Amino acid sequence: MPTCIALIVAGGSGQRFGAERPKQYLDLAGKPVLRRTVEAFLSHPQVGGVRVVIDPAWREGYDAAVAGLGLPDPVAGGASRQDSVRNGLEALAADDAPDLVLIHDAARPLIDAPTIGAVIAALGQNPGAIAAVRVADTLKRGDGDGAITGTVDRDGLWRAQTPQGFRFTAILEAHRAAAGLSLTDDAAVAERAGLTVALVPSKEDNFKVTTPDDLTRATRAVMSSLWDVRTGSGFDVHRFTEGDFVTLCGLRVPHNHGLEGHSDADVGLHALTDAILGALAAGDIGSHFPPTDPRWRGADSAKFLRHAADLVTERGGVIAHADVTIICERPKVGPHRAAMAERIAQILGIEVGRVSVKATTTEQLGFTGRGEGIAAQAVATIRLPG
Numbered sequence: 001m002p003t004c005i006a007l008i009v010a011g012g013s014g015q016r017f018g019a020e021r022p023k024q025y026l027d028l029a030g031k032p033v034l035r036r037t038v039e040a041f042l043s044h045p046q047v048g049g050v051r052v053v054i055d056p057a058w059r060e061g062y063d064a065a066v067a068g069l070g071l072p073d074p075v076a077g078g079a080s081r082q083d084s085v086r087n088g089l090e091a092l093a094a095d096d097a098p099d100l101v102l103i104h105d106a107a108r109p110l111i112d113a114p115t116i117g118a119v120i121a122a123l124g125q126n127p128g129a130i131a132a133v134r135v136a137d138t139l140k141r142g143d144g145d146g147a148i149t150g151t152v153d154r155d156g157l158w159r160a161q162t163p164q165g166f167r168f169t170a171i172l173e174a175h176r177a178a179a180g181l182s183l184t185d186d187a188a189v190a191e192r193a194g195l196t197v198a199l200v201p202s203k204e205d206n207f208k209v210t211t212p213d214d215l216t217r218a219t220r221a222v223m224s225s226l227w228d229v230r231t232g233s234g235f236d237v238h239r240f241t242e243g244d245f246v247t248l249c250g251l252r253v254p255h256n257h258g259l260e261g262h263s264d265a266d267v268g269l270h271a272l273t274d275a276i277l278g279a280l281a282a283g284d285i286g287s288h289f290p291p292t293d294p295r296w297r298g299a300d301s302a303k304f305l306r307h308a309a310d311l312v313t314e315r316g317g318v319i320a321h322a323d324v325t326i327i328c329e330r331p332k333v334g335p336h337r338a339a340m341a342e343r344i345a346q347i348l349g350i351e352v353g354r355v356s357v358k359a360t361t362t363e364q365l366g367f368t369g370r371g372e373g374i375a376a377q378a379v380a381t382i383r384l385p386g
Contacts, residue, residue: 002099004120005092006041006163008052010034010062010106011077011084016210023209024106025061029222030318030350032065033209036109036222041102042069044116048098052106053077053088082183086175093172101171102163103186107209110221111163118200119165128166128190128197131206132158160185161202170195226317226383234274234285234380238265239373246374248326248333249340249357250302250347255331259374262291266301267376268324268357272344273301275380276308276319302347309348317384319350326359328374333359 010024017023024034031039034052041047054062054074062074075091077084085103092098100123104111115131122129139152164186171186174193183189187197209215243258249268259265273285282288289296289304312319322344326333333340337357345352362369 001046002123003048004046004100004102005098006047006050006102006104007085007088007092008034008037008041008050008104008106009077009081009084009088010074011053011055012081012107013055017212017215019212021061022055022058023215025058025065026215027351028109028209028215029219029226030320031313033109033215033218034062034065034106035069037104037106037111038066038069038071040109040111040113041104041116044113046117046120047102051075051088051092053084080182082175082178082181082189085186086179089168089172089175092168097172098168100165101168102165103171104163105208108162108206109209110205110207110218112203112206115200115202115206116163119163122198122200123165123167126198127170127195128164128187129200130164130185130187130197131161131202132199133161133202133204133206134158158199160187161206161208164197166190166195222318223383225385227386228317228384229320229381230279230384231379231381232275232278232280234271234276234278234378235375236267236270236274237367237373237375238267239367240371246331247301248336248374249324250343251336251340253331253333253336263289263296263299263304264301267374268326268340268378269301269305269344269347271376271378272322272324272380273304273308275322275378276305276312276382279380279382280308280311280315282308282311302343305344305347312382312384315384317382319348319354319380320383321354321356321381322348322350322378323356323380324358324376324378326357326374326376327362328359328368329361329364329371333357 038050041050052074056076075088078087119129135154135157140148141150143149174189178189190197238259238261240257241260245252246255246259247264247266340357341355342352345355
C-alpha cells in the first residue's frame with residue numbers, strides 16, 4: 001500500500017472572519033476547528049500521518065489545539081497559501097517523503113472518511129485528484145454596477161474543495177516550478193505542470209469556514225450528529241482537617257482549615273467527574289482512581305476530570321454543559337466563582353459559557369451547617385453520536 005500523509009494548511013490569519021484569533025483555532029462544538037480537521041485524517045486507515053503548516057506567531061494556539069495528538073513539529077508557513085504549501089511539501093521531502101500527499105484546508109473540519117478514501121483511490125489512476133461538488137445553481141455574470149451581463153453555462157462546472165491529493169514527487173516538482181506565481185489552489189499548480197487531475201464528487205458539508213455564519217452552520221452540523229443526549233449527576237463530600245486552604249474547582253482558596261482526602265480533596269471536581277462518568281455509564285471516580293492506590297495520594301483532581309472528558313472525546317462526543325454547586329458555610333465561594341468556572345472550562349476544553357459554578361448553605365443544618373466539611377453536587381450534559 002502506498003504511503004500517504006495529510007498536509008493541513010493552517011497558516012491563514014482569518015481576517016475575513018473578524019475574530020481575535022484565526023478561525024482554525026476557534027471552538028467548534030467543544031473542539032478547535034483545527035483539531036477536528038486533524039482528527040478526521042488521523043482516524044483514516046489509509047492516512048499514515050499528519051503534518052500542519054502554521055503561522056509561527058500562533059504557535060501557542062496551535063499547541064493547545066492539537067495537544068495530545070502526537071503530531072510532529074509544525075511547518076512555518078509563507079506569505080501566501082501557495083508558499084505555505086510548498087514549505088510543507090519541502091518539509092515532507094526532507095523527512096521520509098510519502099508516495100501520496102493530501103493537501104487540505106484547516107478550515108474544512110467536516111471532511112468525511114469516504115471522501116478522503118475516494119480521493120486516495122483516484123490517485124491509483126491519476127497523478128492528481130481533488131474533492132469537488134458539481135455546480136447546481138444558475139450562474140450569472142455581472143458588470144461593475146451589479147447588473148447581469150449574461151448567464152454562464154454550468155455544464156461541466158465544479159466547485160473545488162479539499163483534500164487535493166497528488167503523487168508526492170509530481171506535486172513537489174510542480175510547486176517548485178510555480179514559485180512566485182499566484183495560483184488559486186494546488187490543482188491549478190498541477191494543471192500548469194501538465195498533470196491530469198481527477199474530480200472526485202464530495203459533499204456540501206465539506207465547506208470552508210470563512211465567516212461567523214459558516215461556523216454556526218458547522219456547529220449545527222456537528223451537533224445534529226450527536227443526538228444521543230445524556231445527563232449525569234455526581235455528589236462528593238470531604239471533612240475539614242488542619243490546614244490553611246481548601247481546593248475547590250481547581251483553585252486554592254484560603255481558609256482556616258484544609259480538607260481531608262486521598263487526593264487534593266477537591267469536592268467540586270470530584271462531583272463533576274462522577275457526573276460525567278455517570279452520563280457515560282462508565283462507573284464512578286473510585287473505579288477509575290481507587291483511593292487505595294498510592295499513585296493518587298495528593299493528586300491534582302484536574303487529572304480525574306480530564307480523564308472523564310477524554311472518555312467523552314474517545315466516544316466521539318462533546319460536553320454540552322457542566323453545573324457545580326458547592327455546599328458549605330465557609331469559605332465564601334462567591335468571590336472565586338468566575339475563576340472556578342474558567343478553570344473547569346480549561347480542564348474540559350470547552351467554552352466558559354458552558355460551565356456554571358454556584359454555592360449555597362444548608363442554613364446551619366447538618367454537617368456542612370455545623371462547619372464540619374464541604375459537599376458538592378454536579379450535573380453534566382454530554383452529547384454522543386447516535
